[in-house]
Amino acid sequence: MNMKKYLISPDKKQYKANLHCHSVLSDGCKTPEELKEMYKSHGYDILAITDHERPRDHQSLADEDFMMLTGYECYIRPNARYDKYDREIHLNLFARDPKNIKMVNFDERYAAYLKRDNAIDTLVRVGDERPREYSVEYINEYIKTAKEHGYIVTYNHPYWSMDNESDILEYDGYFSLEICNYGSYLTNNLEYCGALYDKMLCKGKRVFCHGADDNHNGYPEGHPRCDSFGAFTMIMPDEFSYDSVFDAMEKGEMYASMGPTFKEISVEDGNIHIECSDVKSIFVYVGSKTPSCLIANEGETVNCADFKLDENARYVRVSVRDIYGRWADTRGFFPDEIK
């Protein structure tokens, strides 16, 4: 007889976060102040403004009920310049210390936004400054260096990036895959990568998943192409403090969503129990071949499910989809975490 083990506890408060966002400091259209107000008024608790190659501390915008995470987005390309037919990689770096605005592996070819308003003059540079190299080896070294300097790293929008899948599966050290990037989803219709995530988990990669807007706000609120408020991450910290939120992210106490929410997921006596908002389908993946699923009858929805877990499952993750086609996804949990 096993004890009940919560993968998502009904007793933990969930905080809504957008972990990927651009402002006028790079190629976004809104100021940091406007972004904070927009997200706060839409019920978000946490925002990371992650401008391209521009580490910046936005703590002055934080208040008692709204947290600003410090971070930025980095590029690594075969030839530094943007090429719409070539591969590239984007990583988000989040600083454990909100005051940490170090630039990892500075490469002047990517410094256009820093040069625009002389922010480059006060830049704190760390790591290796040879020209960035688009190779698995260099990228893994980059992630390692970022971690040594107090950052945790996410792997962003794999479909948009056109990165080779074989390379993606070799990247190491990042803590979470951006399973849905809403900005890209709006432009390419396919930036939801549950299938890629399963490949990572099948390979035994202990990587979490999150959703984010990657908003640039070229279209106003209410416009069908508005890239805000489409994908988010629910984070479940012990308390609402920067440290605690960071701990929760590092421990994978979070899930990705485009709308649906999870109320509870628990494992007991070899069974998994799921409670969520009203959805069309509930899937439990233990690999790609044999997920368990509950699908609502035509015109109906479901909000809970119970399945027997296969003892030999290499991992478990839950994915639901609502009547609008919006997903929510937990991370993968491995046998040692659920027994």
Ligand SMILES: [Zn+2]
């Ligand atoms: Zn990007």
Ligand SMILES: [Zn+2]
């Ligand atoms: Zn971005």
